[in-house]
Amino acid sequence: MSDNGSKLTVLKEVPVQEAIGLRLAHDLTQIIPGEFKGRLFKKGHLITEADIPKLLDIGKEHIYIMELAEGDLHEDDAARRMASALKCDGLQLSESHEGKVAIKSALDVPAIAEIDPAVVHAINELGEIALATVRTNAVIMPGGQLAATRVIPLVVPEAKVSAVEELIASYKEQHDGASPLRLKPLRKFRIGLLTTGGEVFSGRIQDKFGPAVTRIVEALGSEIAEQRFSPDDRHTIVKEIHYLRDQSYDMILVTGGMSVDPDDRTPAAIAEAGAQIVSYGTPMLPGSMLLMGYLGDVPIMGLPGCVMHDPYTSFNVLLPRILAGDTIVRSDIVGMGYGGLNSR
Numbered sequence: 001m002s003d004n005g006s007k008l009t010v011l012k013e014v015p016v017q018e019a020i021g022l023r024l025a026h027d028l029t030q031i032i033p034g035e036f037k038g039r040l041f042k043k044g045h046l047i048t049e050a051d052i053p054k055l056l057d058i059g060k061e062h063i064y065i066m067e068l069a070e071g072d073l074h075e076d077d078a079a080r081r082m083a084s085a086l087k088c089d090g091l092q093l094s095e096s097h098e099g100k101v102a103i104k105s106a107l108d109v110p111a112i113a114e115i116d117p118a119v120v121h122a123i124n125e126l127g128e129i130a131l132a133t134v135r136t137n138a139v140i141m142p143g144g145q146l147a148a149t150r151v152i153p154l155v156v157p158e159a160k161v162s163a164v165e166e167l168i169a170s171y172k173e174q175h176d177g178a179s180p181l182r183l184k185p186l187r188k189f190r191i192g193l194l195t196t197g198g199e200v201f202s203g204r205i206q207d208k209f210g211p212a213v214t215r216i217v218e219a220l221g222s223e224i225a226e227q228r229f230s231p232d233d234r235h236t237i238v239k240e241i242h243y244l245r246d247q248s249y250d251m252i253l254v255t256g257g258m259s260v261d262p263d264d265r266t267p268a269a270i271a272e273a274g275a276q277i278v279s280y281g282t283p284m285l286p287g288s289m290l291l292m293g294y295l296g297d298v299p300i301m302g303l304p305g306c307v308m309h310d311p312y313t314s315f316n317v318l319l320p321r322i323l324a325g326d327t328i329v330r331s332d333i334v335g336m337g338y339g340g341l342n343s344r
């Protein structure tokens, strides 16, 4: 509440029994663990006699009646204004709900988030307000949420929200109008897949890698255009990589033979095929034996066995970035170790 010189926001506590005919000043939440969490009453709801036991059930013996002073903002309006300042092409805002506005993807394809952490910190440094975001490079599916705004008290000085708007405006000014919060859409790649391993090539065991990689790739809107098979023979692997390159696929994936056995030929074959190796080995677990390289400008990856069975590996981190058009460099790989342990 702020003193604007003339009038202060008035919050009057009224016992619920005396509140019939009055309007609620904010959304009221009910939580029944395991069953329900959400809005029981909406801001502005006209209280009736039938509401009184429901209000008592959620622990409300009093409600607020509010007269907002000029220069103060209701939590819903403050959250909406902050979210509007952050909105740009590809984003949409939810209605305010219990004082919160969600910022979501408006794209019809998956995307990755690009967020400037310094701006997020500067906004949260102001106090009494909250901007929570996902991390840069998080995958956001169509309609998925990447951030939310809220203020902490029921009422904040408008100056607080203006300060947020100014921080965002000055970021946009310095970045050609780009918001500190944006999405990079994923392109649809046609991918060539080479599955190595004598035990699969000979038919001793059934291929489990193809279906696993297909699932991951398709979930991001791309496709495995062709799958080839090879025994653990370096020359054959090189020949098959060249075949896939000659089909002009957008990316080449090679599975199996990525670790330390004598039959693990894949890393050497990828190098012999002419790829520039960005890194063989990735400081993330699972997924440490992953190889990242480029054959000309075509990304090529050697995928270790864990990709077959582990739901989140270094492949899940790098693939979306490649589909978004990022070129992976060594510092990207090095940076994956911090926070890169997904213990099972």
Ligand SMILES: Nc1nc2c(c(=O)[nH]1)N[C@H]1C(S)=C(S)[C@@H](COP(=O)(O)OP(=O)(O)OC[C@H]3O[C@@H](n4cnc5c(N)ncnc54)[C@H](O)[C@@H]3O)O[C@H]1N2
Binding pocket: 195, 196, 197, 199, 200, 205, 206, 207, 208, 209, 210, 255, 256, 257, 258, 259, 260, 261, 264, 287, 288, 289, 303, 304, 305, 306, 307
């Ligand atoms: N002593 C060490 N052991 C392991 C290391 C290590 O550094 N030192 N690395 C571990 C990591 S990390 C991984 S991941 C695994 C697997 O590495 P590879 O990519 O070399 O996998 P393979 O040896 O080719 O196969 C392992 C396992 O998976 C089966 N497989 C392979 N491809 C398919 C397929 N297409 N369909 C079905 N099953 C497949 C294969 O038959 C083997 O049973 O190594 C750790 N060990």
Ligand code: MOO
Binding pocket: 284, 285, 286, 287, 288, 289, 290, 304, 305, 306, 307
């Ligand atoms: O590369 Mo392994 O792929 O860490 O489980």
